[in-house]
Amino acid sequence: MTLTAQDASKRTREICALAPIVPVLVIEDATHARALAEALVAGGLPALEVTLRTPAALEAISAMAEVSGGHVGAGTLVTPDDVRAAKRAGATFGVSPGATDALIAACEEEDLPLLPGAATASEAMQLLARGYDMLKFFPAEASGGAPALKAISAPLPQITFCPTGGVSPGNAESYLSLPNVLCAGGSWVAPKGLIDAQDWAGIEDLAREAAKLGGAA
Structure with missing residues (x-):
């Protein structure tokens, strides 16, 4: 059965509500994926976005999909082929930097809830008209940041966002304190150096600190 926009936004909203930060992951070596996911989930960040920017991404998604308590999504979805590949790999949601009719249609056909990207009021309104009210604000800092x-929240209070792009421990609270922000995407919780060193305890510590942002327990 084809996924409706309303159901897609409901399901992505439920995933986004799991923790204040969604780790944005660039994985070069799929053999690290399972341990990385286990560390992030143990630290309190169960929603994971694996960006389709490396050859290892799809294999990493498949490995992470087996981690108990985790919800692995595919980021940087750009084409319908990306959507189909992500779904086959085991992704339970998708994230895109923007949105096209073809991409949205593919996600609905594949029953893959989408967090579509928007950077302007017009883009947000176009997605809202299609039934999407849970959006990614990207690139967040370059598009004006928390201000x-x-x-945007004044004229469009019915839209909720997950800002991503330039979000850091230093500015995350400024986003998370806004009424129209449910969570934020951040890459700092899984830095390349710690992944390469397989310092899973260090990543778990970063995740635990990030899970406390925005007044979360």
Whole structure:
């Protein structure tokens, strides 16, 4: 059965509500994927976005999909082929930097809930008209940051965002304090150096600190 936009936003909203930070992961070596996911989930960040920017991404998604308590999604979805490959790999949601009719249609056909990207009020309104009210604000800092999202909340209070792009421990609270922000995407919880060193305890510690942001327990 084809996924509706309303159901897609409901399901992505439920995933986004699991923790204040969604780790944005660039994985070069799929053999690290399972241990990385286990560390992030143990630290309190169960929703994981694996970006389709490396040859190892799809294999990493498959490995992470087996981790208990985790919800692995595919990021950087750009084409319908990306959507189909992510679904086959085991992704339970998708994230895109923007949105096209073809991409949205593919996600609905594949029953893959999508967090579509928007950077302007017009883009957000177009997605809202299609039934999507849980959006990614990207690139967040380059698009005006928290002040821009605060301004958007006045005329478009029915839309909720997950800002991604330039979000850091230093500015995350400014986003998470906004009424129209449910969570934020961040890459700092899984830095390349710690992944390469297989320092899973260090990543778990970073995840635990990130899970406390925004007043979360």
